[in-house]
Amino acid sequence: MLTQGFVVLLSHWRRHKLQFAMLLLGLALATALWSAVQAINGEARASYARAAAVVGQDRLEQLARPDGTRFPQSGYIALRKAGWLVSPVIEGEKRFGAERLRILGVDPLTLPSEAAQVNVGAADIGLQRFITPPGVFIVSAETAERLKGVETPPLRISDALPPGMVLTDIGIAQGLLDAPGQVSRLLVAAKQPGHARPLAEVTPDLVRRAPPEESDLSRLTGSFHLNLTAFGFLAFAVGLFIVHSAIGLAFEQRRPAIRTLRAVGLPLGVLIMLMVVELLVLSTAAGLIGVALGYGVASLLLPDVAASLRGLYGAEVPGTLSVRPSVWGLGLAIAVAGTLASAASRLWRIASMPLLAPARPRAWSLASERALRLQAAGGLLLLAMAGLTVFLGSGLVAGFASLGAMLLGAALLLPIMLSALLKLGERLSTRVVAQWFWADTRQQLPGLSLALMALLLALAANAGVGTMVQSFRQTFVGWLDQRLPSELYVTTRSLDESRKVHDWLSSRSDAVLPIWNADLRLFGQPVQVFGVADHATYRDHWTMLEAVPDVWDRIARGEGVLANEQLARRQKLKLGDAIPLQAGVSLPLAGVFSDYGNPRGQVMMGVDGLVRLFPDASRLRYAVRIAPDKAPQLAAELRKAFGLPQGNVVDQETVKAFSLRVFERTFAVTAALNVLTLGVAGLAIFASLLTLSGMRLSQLAPAWAMGLTLRRLALLEVLRGAALAVFTMLAAAPVGLGLAWMLLAVINVEAFGWRLPMHLFPFDWLRLLLLAVASAALAALLPALWLTRRSPADLVKVFANER
């Protein structure tokens, strides 16, 4: 009996192959986009975790200066003498060819066992080789690949290192980083002999820190990944609309079969169980296809994501994906859960269907009016909640919750708005065909509203995110012009060279402005401090959000500092607040400047103050002012005079182009997800029209019999799709604006720490409208073509007794 029941149920799919394909495709696509995002996030997180775990930093306590700056090795020796089991580490960045690498120098002899992920005593490395110059660079396979042809110490490969990081001996690293005798921090072994002298006595200037619970990288990039996740979820939700409509159609069409099965004695419980099993099998299959597809999408997107993570956060993520069980598990789970959720109402209806219920055509006018109103009330409630969350809540999660509520609320309101618009159209039209067109479109609403809601979500997301990206772009480009006024940017390779280059340039240019900086920890986060010279370049160009009147004079006199917007927002800094730069030294905040695209906090102060406070600050970079037409000549001469590589002397255009490229790649991912979401929404409409086309014949046949040609009817079907898309776009426009506002004024501020002005781009909106109309019309085209192929005999059957 079970097999028989199953055979009857499954035979439906054999006869409706297209429907089956839609169901699989919808589910697979939805799962694919979701899984792609998960795979990318998983890869990135694993990479951060690897970075954090190198030399046990995620497990061991550490000793370091409160401001994170380097300190002399003598402190380490004192501690060892006092009986402490500590091991020195130096960390810093250095360029090799075009690659900027993070160098981690360790002492293999004292490294605690928890920190020894790489066995430097192993045969292929050898302790002796490791510690004697030129030493050995231990890197990941990917970094080794990137370093091909670049002059470095011999490379050895280890999986334990994230891309872009080098593990080497501390002595070698000190030499490379120009910091002889300096260390960044000390690792404290977990087991210490009991008799050591108290730390405060031996090294009063060092503090003991517990291993961080979350690495700086994963905190910085958290918002980026949350953004991706939100998009993946949106795509999944839109995909579920397809699944819902395909399942709806299948269950509707199988009603007679189900009734027959019950009539011949198959118990309802067994029947429902069979259908659940069927759904489980289907959704598992689609989920598997979807996750596999997702990996494909992810591998296409990953290079862009990796580039933007590197550009935005300096976070290194490998360019290749590894297969993660969690992605498969989560992808399958969400596919199955989504399918069951979409099918729940149908199963419920079947469970409560009387055995002899007539297969009546769907009643629509009265019942649906009431349902529409109920749904609209729900929508209004959600919108109200979205508003409340924005104004009362705080934090990124509240921001996204509010976004979600707004989108869902707007989607729920869509059908009643469309219904009202169509009623208006009917009332305003005078020709009989036009009146029928509007009335008939309204009748299709219940069947189409889910797909149109999906379209609304996709359009609103496109419009909103598009507006955000373009606003960002416009602001960013304008800001870059101000931020990079100097003609040349020079990076020297050592302190000695730096001095010589400075002297060389001083006599050949209008001004040589140092770009010197030190890394420190302020308010518990990594912050960069820049020293700037007192020069018109800054006074004339630097974009201040707020500042005291004589801000540049104060900076020049060393009586104040500037902070970037993200630092000021995160710490809620006000002008005049004291910024604690070092133990006992703090300066008042004299201004806040905008610093788009930078995830980290930044502080600017007079260059003299920087050198005084942070003697080990990096003093390698300069900005050069010179008449623009003389810049190329000077750059060439400078390269020649000092043998500087091409990349160490760059002009303004190159720096701008680089910044813009990072920017474009960051949003390439968003754009790709946007287009995919819109495509999925188009499919949802197609699936729904397919669903309706079966019932459609009995609605169209009377109009045909009264004297409308099939061609005209088909044309009207396509127009109907287009009209609905236009109306949906009308409804999506305010939602898109709301979304853009929320992204710019709430989400960005929470996630990145900067607030951007909103710009509107009518041309983009127009393009989106055309895209929506085209996709809806395209979705309507196939069913319309089928309609024109109908023979009269098919149509007249509607009126005959057989039905």
Next chain:
Amino acid sequence: MLLDLQDVSKSYPTGEGVLQVLRGVSLALGAGESLALTGESGSGKSTLLHLAGGLDRPDSGAIRFEGKDIAGLGDRDLAAFRRVSVGLVFQQFNLIPSLDVRANLAFQARLGDRYDAAWTGRLTERLGLAGLLDRYPEQLSGGQQQRVAIGRALAGRPRLILADEPTGNLDEATGDAVLDLMLALMAETGAALLMVTHSTRLASRLGRRLHLAAGKLS
């Protein structure tokens, strides 16, 4: 002659080969006349009616309406013919579900540019539909739906009414009442009627009666 069928044949392709439904049927109907078409189920009555109404085309033979052959017309001209010249009443699914009764009544007449508000108002009165104008088809009983279909068929004052078992889904009393109304209104407009029916009792109330069997009329 208003309607003139000469040697009309029609077949349908089916799974088991070609099904020959009509084998050379000829029939003539003058203006204002009424004709009942009877025959067993599956004998091809509906098929014949659809051909006469320009809903489908015969395999061979001529169908002349007011002397003009409609069998060879293209889709567009056939549609124009249906808009203006015939009123159709079927057994079911006559009405456009998205339009209310008022719009359904006027639909065909307005399509054919023959709408006459006063006449439609009179039809509405006579058919007892005045209280139902704002309802939608799904909110009507079977008899009410058929009355609307009849009103719609007559609203454009076509010369020919084709009815396929218009009362087949109704109980006898309601069916009789609906038919009475139809005949009375036809007499007013002077339209001719071709009606398919199973019932000899109903057939006997029309002017002539033809029987379809084995693809031929007798």
